[in-house]
Amino acid sequence: xxxxxxxxxxxxxxxxxxxxxxxxxxxALVLLAMVLVIYxxxxxVDTFKHWLAYRNMDTGTTGETDPxxxxxxxxxxxxxxxxxxxxxxxxxxxxxxxxxxxxxEEVLSMENPVLTSSRTTAVVxxxxxxxxxxxxxxxxxFSLSLxxxxxxxxxxxxxxxxxxxxxxxxxxxxxxxxxDRRGEPVIQISLSSTFAVDAAVSPDGQTAAVVTxxxxxxxxxxxxxLYQVNQQEPFAQVDLGSLTVLDMDFDEGVVWLLGEDRLLxxxxxxxxxxxxxxxxxxxxLKGCSLGGDGFAFLLVGRYRSGGATQALRIDSSxxxxxxxxxxxxxxxxxxxxxxxxLLSGSQLSLYNAKxxxxxxxxxxxxxxxxxxxxxxxAVLANDQYAWLYIP
Numbered sequence: 001x002x003x004x005x006x007x008x009x010x011x012x013x014x015x016x017x018x019x020x021x022x023x024x025x026x027x028a029l030v031l032l033a034m035v036l037v038i039y040x041x042x043x044x045v046d047t048f049k050h051w052l053a054y055r056n057m058d059t060g061t062t063g064e065t066d067p068x069x070x071x072x073x074x075x076x077x078x079x080x081x082x083x084x085x086x087x088x089x090x091x092x093x094x095x096x097x098x099x100x101x102x103x104x105e106e107v108l109s110m111e112n113p114v115l116t117s118s119r120t121t122a123v124v125x126x127x128x129x130x131x132x133x134x135x136x137x138x139x140x141x142f143s144l145s146l147x148x149x150x151x152x153x154x155x156x157x158x159x160x161x162x163x164x165x166x167x168x169x170x171x172x173x174x175x176x177x178x179x180d181r182r183g184e185p186v187i188q189i190s191l192s193s194t195f196a197v198d199a200a201v202s203p204d205g206q207t208a209a210v211v212t213x214x215x216x217x218x219x220x221x222x223x224x225x226l227y228q229v230n231q232q233e234p235f236a237q238v239d240l241g242s243l244t245v246l247d248m249d250f251d252e253g254v255v256w257l258l259g260e261d262r263l264l265x266x267x268x269x270x271x272x273x274x275x276x277x278x279x280x281x282x283x284x285l286k287g288c289s290l291g292g293d294g295f296a297f298l299l300v301g302r303y304r305s306g307g308a309t310q311a312l313r314i315d316s317s318x319x320x321x322x323x324x325x326x327x328x329x330x331x332x333x334x335x336x337x338x339x340x341x342l343l344s345g346s347q348l349s350l351y352n353a354k355x356x357x358x359x360x361x362x363x364x365x366x367x368x369x370x371x372x373x374x375x376x377x378a379v380l381a382n383d384q385y386a387w388l389y390i391p
Contacts, residue, residue, distance in 0.1 A: 067385035068100025079117035142183035292335035337374035
């Protein structure tokens, strides 16, 4: 009887071509990592980010996309979100994709249209009236209509989509409501002895900063009240003297307050609040953007009348760390991320963290508005059209 002989299985030989491809891919990644380490100070990482974000958009040889028409209207303002572009004007609010597709709109007459925005969220409201509209993630996700004679004074979103709304309501001198990213109210702060005029919510949504105005012995004074959003009483207050707050922002651990003659930073430290001041005088305030990461982009002029003659970058310790002279009339300006923008009648100029110009557009096609993304790209708009510039 013959024994059954088992035929040994043939072992598969490794695919030498696949091994070669894997080796080449690994070598390329190692080489790329070495290049990034060796030349990290000279490689423009932002350019690579721009390519990833806008690789499917045609910018030709100029870096500009084809213009798309927008709704226009008097008192136009624009915001550049990570999901699109929002415009506000006397004719209402409109939300577009980066290539001009219409996403959402509110067509109504606004006497005093105001547009505030973060990286993710834009809010449009009619100051002194009752209607508010918030846009994010390609849709209008929230709207508010006050009643009982209440008037909207301000509305400020943070990057997480939280929103601080300040209104004058019957029975109170001021009221602030903080809404979470879903549009649900988290806390309402009602004041009976002083007027609430503005408010902002921290990036993590846990702290609200409220600016109030009161009067004592015929003298007006301002205060900054700080609340945890789960507490009805402030955990701190900062006396601001006679400062009239024109604008504010709540950065990481720092509240920025802009006055006519000074810029204040209030740092929230474990041991308390530290107030530092940059005095604009003897110059005059011509404009300020608080949209940058950890800095303010301040425009000042030597004379009360006339335009800006200097642009400054003010850090969170209220120190002027960079400045450049201005020789042209500034039509608009913006700051986002580490980038600043100046728009004149003949040119758009983009500046880095050292206020060094790194890109420009010579023909602005009669643009009168500019908004920036945190990655350094810009949206330009004239009365009828808007378009992107990608450095």
